[in-house]
Amino acid sequence: MIRPILRMGDPRLLQRSLPVERLGTAELRDLLADMRETMIAAHGAGLAAPQIGVLQRVVIFGFEHNDRYPDAEPVPYTEIVNPLLTPIGPELEEDWEGCLSVPGLRGRVPRHARLRYTGFDPQGKRIDREVSGFHARVVQHECDHLDGILYPFRMRDLRLLGYTDVLFPDADVVDE
Ligand code: NI
DSSP states (O other), X not given: OOOOOOOTTOGGGGSOOBOOOOSSOHHHHHHHXXXXXXXXXXXXXXXXXXXXXXXBSEEXXXXXXXXXXXXXXXXXXXXXXXXXXEEOSSOEEEEEEOOTTSTTEEEEEEEESEEEEEEEOTTSOEEEEEEEHXXXXXXXXXXXXXXXXXXXXXXXXXXXXXXXXXXXXXXXXXXX
């Protein structure tokens, strides 16, 4: 079922989500099915459970091609429960970022260039990956939602926040 996506200003987006205590449940499976359907319908690169009002530590992301980030390299579709991020090295990268909860806008956000992430798939199988580039960026963005952090809060210069169609008038970037 496609669920409404909460938008910035909703206090639920500012809360810290709780760890999932039981894996492999029908409840978790149904939540992930709704998240996937909602993300695809919105052309999203990722989605966190609190964005549909469920304050649990569950995120999804991934795409072969994404209309919101047409230049991004593919990221494998991933469902991750109770994720934990560990940056690798001090290097930060700044790039444009958007959010389905902040529709129509993009901003320059610094993120760790490389990181390791661990967690569990919905059946309880352990996930352990080292990533960089857009994959690293999208994981950091989605996991921030679990701590009530939206990308503008991470920006160092709010002059670099703007409307997608003004920032990229000639590009074929979807952001409704
Ligand atoms: Ni987001």
